Structure formats: C-alpha cells, structure tokens
Amino acid sequence: MSLAATYAKNVAGANLDRNTSSLFDLSRKPQATGSSYVTLSCEPSHYGSLHTTRKSRTNLENSYRMEPTKKFVSDKIQPLIQTVLEEKLSHETYNAEKCAELSKSISQEIKLRIKALHYDRFKIVCTVSIGEKKNQDIMMGSRCVWDTDKDNYASGSYANASLFSIAVVYGLYYE
C-alpha cells in the first residue's frame, strides 16, 4: 500500500516537472569526440529515472473501429498553424530569451487549438523552430515510420526581417 503511494507521488511530481521545465535540460556533460561535441538532451521525465519500471499499460477494450472518425487532413490544419505563427511573431524581432519562451508558447498554443478541433484518438506532436536571420544556411528534414493511411502531418512557416520560424504538426492515430 505504502509503496503504491510513494510511486504515485513520484509520478505526480514527475508530471509537474514535465509541465514546467524546458526541453533542453542537459543531463550529461558535453563530450568531445574528435572535432565534434555531442550533448544529450531529452525529456525531463526520463532524467534520473524517477521510476525504473514503467506503469503497465492499461488494456483498452476493442472498439472494432478500423478507421478514424475524422481524418487528419493537412489542408485544414495548415491555415491554423499559419495564423498562430503570424499572430505571435508579426511584431517580434529576434531576441534570444524571448524567442526561447515564444517557441514553447507557440507550440503549446498550436497543440491546444488542434485539440479543440476534436481529432479523436489522435496523438499530436507539434514542433516549432525559431531562428535568427543572419544569412546562414539551414536544412530541416523529417521522416516517419507510421501508418500512411491514417497518419499525416501539416507544416507552416513564417519569416520577417529578423527571424524565421517553422512549425510542423504530426497527427498519429492511436488504434
């Protein structure tokens, strides 16, 4: 009984941390491998392994549904992404601290708006990148192993004189 209570408290604590800390919590020192430095950053929930064994998966009953009721159509999501980016960034210039906060808040905002559209049984992953414009070159690529019929993605971009921004949303159907 007490073990379960401790476990529940740890998980709850971990959940709280997850909501407030940043993606780039460095958990290891950078190591030099020849001419490169590799730093590892990962979700705070895995840091320190608060609970070594994962909670066992809850077994859900069969829904007997093969297809999602509402398909994740990228043409419907793309205008939403574009709107959010323009709303938040049209009056901004690049500033390191502000853009760090902005990227987190924009990704949160996009995710919340998509949740409001009620895509049932879809898991949403939303990534936002904001960069400074300094005549540098940048290349962004992404590949996925998923169900090509049911899963999809949508992306949007925005640029002004001092910054550029890219947002990508992936929607994956949970069978």
Add this chain to the structure above:
Amino acid sequence: MDDFQSGEETAFVVDEVSNIIKEAVEGAIGGNAYQHNKVNQWTSNVVEQCLNQLTKLGKPFKYIVTCVIMQKNGAGLHTASSCFWDNTTDGSCTVRWENKTMYCIVSVFGLAI
C-alpha cells in the same frame, strides 16, 4: 488481437535511442565541413540511418525523426515541441551535435501503437 508484453520491452528507452542517433550522425556527417550542396543528402542520410536502426529494435512504436542542420554563423536557433500523447508509453529524445562549421539537431519521437 494479441496483447503486447508491457514493461521494459515496450518502453521508450532514451539511452538506447540516443546512442542510435549519435552513431547515425557521426556516420553520416562526422568529420565533414559544411557544404551547401551536400546538406540535403546528409539530412536524408542521418534520418534514414536513424529510422533503420530504430525499426531494427523491433518495438511496437511509430517513430518521427526530425533533423536540422544549420551552418555556424553566430545566428541563434530555438526549437520547442509540445506533444499530446500517453506519458507512460511514449517518449522523445533530442541530440545536439556540432563541429566547427555546423550544428545538427536530431529529435526522435516514439509513440506506442
């Protein structure tokens, strides 16, 4: 439909994934200086190598792998992600790699089926 064995075998193991990513990046672009005409190929190579190794793990996961390669110019870049998923089974891992001429940031999201 058979039940998958829950526990360590079907969890998203961050250390394992981060090693895969590091090896993929080192193999694809380690020791190279930034070259505009090769960046496209490099991004594809990194991502494909990551995905191949991840699928070889044989876990019941869907993977999303993102790679950003940026020339080192003194410019700043911020990346954030927000996910709506099952915290107990899904996870992500991001590895940041750099050398004298470029940055490479690879993110892997693993979502349980």
